[in-house]
Amino acid sequence: xxxxxxxxxxxxxxxxxxxxxxxxxxxxxxxxxxxxxxxxxxxxxxxxxxxxxxxxxxxxxxxxxxxxxxxxxxxxxxxxxxxxxxxxxxxxxxxxxxxxxxxxxxxxxxxxxxxxxxxxxxxxxxxxxxxxxxxxxxxxxxxxxxxxxxxxxxxxxxxxxxxxxxxxxxxxxxxxxxxxxxxxxxxxxxxxxxxxxxxxxxxxxxxxxxxxxxxxxxxxxxxxxxxxxxxxxxxxxxxxxxxxxxxxxxxxxxxxxxxxxxxxxxxxxxxxxxxxxxxxxxxxxxxxxxxxxxxxxxxxxxxxxxxxxxxxxxxxxxxxxxxxxxxxxxxxxxxxxxxxxxxxxxxxxxxxxxxxxxxxxxxxxxxxxxxxxxxxxxxxxxxxxxxxxxxxxxxxxxxxxxxxxxxxxxxxxxxxxxxx
Amino acid sequence: xxxxxxxxxxxxxxxxxxxxxxxxxxxxxxxxxxxxxxxxxxxxxxxxxxxxxxxxxxxxxxxxxxxxxxxxxxxxxxxxxxxxxxxxxxxxxxxxxxxxxxxxxxxxxxxxxxxxxxxxxxxxxxxxxxxxxxxxxxxxxxxxxxxxxxxxxxxxxxxxxxxxxxxxxxxxxxxxxxxxxxxxxxxxxxxxxxxxxxxxxxxxxxxxxxxxxxxxxxxxxxxxxxxxxxxxxx
Numbered sequence: 001x002x003x004x005x006x007x008x009x010x011x012x013x014x015x016x017x018x019x020x021x022x023x024x025x026x027x028x029x030x031x032x033x034x035x036x037x038x039x040x041x042x043x044x045x046x047x048x049x050x051x052x053x054x055x056x057x058x059x060x061x062x063x064x065x066x067x068x069x070x071x072x073x074x075x076x077x078x079x080x081x082x083x084x085x086x087x088x089x090x091x092x093x094x095x096x097x098x099x100x101x102x103x104x105x106x107x108x109x110x111x112x113x114x115x116x117x118x119x120x121x122x123x124x125x126x127x128x129x130x131x132x133x134x135x136x137x138x139x140x141x142x143x144x145x146x147x148x149x150x151x152x153x154x155x156x157x158x159x160x161x162x163x164x165x166x167x168x169x170x171x172x173x174x175x176x177x178x179x180x181x182x183x184x185x186x187x188x189x190x191x192x193x194x195x196x197x198x199x200x201x202x203x204x205x206x207x208x209x210x211x212x213x214x215x216x217x218x219x220x221x222x223x224x225x226x227x228x229x230x231x232x233x234x235x236x237x238x239x240x241x242x243x244x245x246x247x248x249x250x251x252x253x254x255x256x257x258x259x260x261x262x263x264x265x266x267x268x269x270x271x272x273x274x275x276x277x278x279x280x281x282x283x284x285x286x287x288x289x290x291x292x293x294x295x296x297x298x299x300x301x302x303x304x305x306x307x308x309x310x311x312x313x314x315x316x317x318x319x320x321x322x323x324x325x326x327x328x329x330x331x332x333x334x335x336x337x338x339x340x341x342x343x344x345x346x347x348x349x350x351x352x353x354x355x356x357x358x359x360x361x362x363x364x365x366x367x368x369x370x371x372x373x374x375x376x377x378x379x380x381x382x383x384x385x386x387x388x389x390x391x392x393x394x395x396x397x398x399x400x401x402x403x404x405x406x407x408x409x410x411x412x413x414x415x416x417x418x419x420x
Numbered sequence: 421x422x423x424x425x426x427x428x429x430x431x432x433x434x435x436x437x438x439x440x441x442x443x444x445x446x447x448x449x450x451x452x453x454x455x456x457x458x459x460x461x462x463x464x465x466x467x468x469x470x471x472x473x474x475x476x477x478x479x480x481x482x483x484x485x486x487x488x489x490x491x492x493x494x495x496x497x498x499x500x501x502x503x504x505x506x507x508x509x510x511x512x513x514x515x516x517x518x519x520x521x522x523x524x525x526x527x528x529x530x531x532x533x534x535x536x537x538x539x540x541x542x543x544x545x546x547x548x549x550x551x552x553x554x555x556x557x558x559x560x561x562x563x564x565x566x567x568x569x570x571x572x573x574x575x576x577x578x579x580x581x582x583x584x585x586x587x588x589x590x591x592x593x594x595x596x597x598x599x600x601x602x603x604x605x606x607x608x609x610x611x612x613x614x615x616x617x618x619x620x621x622x623x624x625x626x627x628x629x630x631x632x633x634x635x636x637x638x639x640x641x642x643x644x645x646x647x648x649x650x651x652x653x654x
Binding site (some may be wrong): 003010014017199330333334414 | 581
């Protein structure tokens with residue numbers, strides 16, 4: 001056997017002799033690997049985004065929320081009737097007393113319309129407990145969070161979500177801390193601006209960025225637990241004690257048990273479906289399993305394209321063996337052993353597919369960048385997908401290079417020397 | 421030499437038969453010959469005489485059906501494919517009618533090829549290739565590729581390549597077959613000068629006009645060696 005260094009040098013030399021042919025040959029692998037990288041990046045990006053959203057809700061939490069029960073036939077016009085439904089403060093107190101509960105953060109929607117001029121904005125005035133900022137994983141970007149004194153004194157102050165600010169104030173207004181905002185007949189002084197960059201989205205209440213939050217004591221002082229909704233023709237009074245509770249458990253392992261217990265309790269106490277339970281951890285698991293299926297399907301498609309690419313390379317290499325019969329015969333006459341010829345061709349194929357793999361990775365990164373720019377989808381390429389693609393592409397080279405290389409080594413030098 | 425035997429090559433009742441289906445075609449019908457070290461041997465025969473088959477067997481690209489081919493008293497018939505390749509590499513210097521140079525390699529790289537298979541370190545390879553190129557008067561052409569050389573120059577590169585592992589003998593297959601008369605003369609002169617330094621050369625040709633160059637002539641006809649006429653042997 002010849003020296004490995006000479007073998008590798010010889011194979012590279014041969015590939016560089018036919019640069020265009022080499023690139024065209026590995027095109028199948030380039031696009032195969034490129035699609036693998038791009039698909040994995042897209043699916044990983046979608047996964048991260050979904051996970052981040054669920055994560056923002058808090059995987060150590062059980063979320064219970066009030067929802068308007070389906071209307072019953074006999075009472076379809078609620079005119080003038082107090083519509084009372086949802087979680088009661090008694091429910092929250094009972095849940096708080098359950099085992100393994102670390103804390104409960106309560107949110108209540110004022111159901112006030114927030115107007116700019118005559119336009120109703122997609123924003124909500126929400127009453128919260130002091131721990132809302134941390135429990136929702138939000139952060140203050142200007143000013144301050146609601147202080148204990150604000151809760152104690154039921155102060156007329158609010159913290160405004162960054163999207164709500166954008167909707168409420170004219171373009172270019174950066175600092176709104178210290179300004180007042182008028183909602184219904186109430187005026188609140190803005191003490192801070194909050195941001196939730198994880199994309200949390202609460203059932204019924206939506207994104208914290210769209211909220212204007214005030215102390216729960218303030219809202220209670222202003223309107224107890226009533227809220228008035230005035231349409232053009234009807235006026236409804238809705239009475240909801242609590243719209244949403246973020247129930248934090250002491251440890252993630254208690255999630256299952258706690259959510260079951262809460263569900264059982266609410267089932268017992270409520271005679272209508274005016275509540276819901278959401279377990280972010282369960283959603284996370286579901287999401288992960290669907291993502292895994294997606295990834296498996298994607299990988300299979302990519303695998304097929306790599307097989308197609310590999311077959312293409314095998315074809316070209318077989319043609320190349322035929323074309324280079326005289327070279328093979330001469331090398332054999334000059335003292336090349338069968339393994340020398342075998343490895344020469346095998347290494348050439350592995351080089352082809354590996355170079356194809358590297359170009360494919362670059363192509364894949366390019367494709368996913370384009371997807372990010374033009375389709376506005378987040379893409380993430382993990383280092384393992386790059387390592388995996390490289391490993392797979394050289395493996396494809398070994399699998400599809402072995403037969404042509406074996407064929408080359410089996411060439412009878414007498415016959416190939418005679419064929420001129 | 422060590423055993424006091426001057427014979428480099430000995431053929432003992434060498435037979436080669438090709439089988440095509442049920443048909444047995446005898447090509448070599450029992451050859452007996454010996455070649456001493458340092459002789460310039462011509463194997464002369466018309467096409468169909470079996471000289472190509474004999475060339476392949478002498479070059480260890482083929483094995484005899486029966487009989488023995490002894491090279492330095494080693495019976496080649498008992499060796500494996502890889503062992504044959506090693507002996508081809510170390511003991512035999514092939515020279516082909518159509519040169520068989522690698523078109524994408526330079527003169528120097530072409531000369532190096534057999535040494536690559538002999539695992540000679542790169543530095544030594546280069547030194548030996550340069551020296552051999554100078555010996556065949558191509559020292560100024562080291563970086564050229566075969567398509568930039570004339571036919572005679574190509575064949576000189578091939579001779580240098582054949583010499584690179586210091587083989588036991590050179591095996592030339594019609595080395596002047598693709599060359600014009602003048603260039604042929606030059607190549608024959610090159611062979612003679614190698615012969616003068618002690619090289620063993622076996623040349624296969626159909627051309628009886630070359631007979632005068634050889635120390636020993638093996639004349640093949642119809643798979644058998646014709647008895648030598650006394651005046652041919654010098």
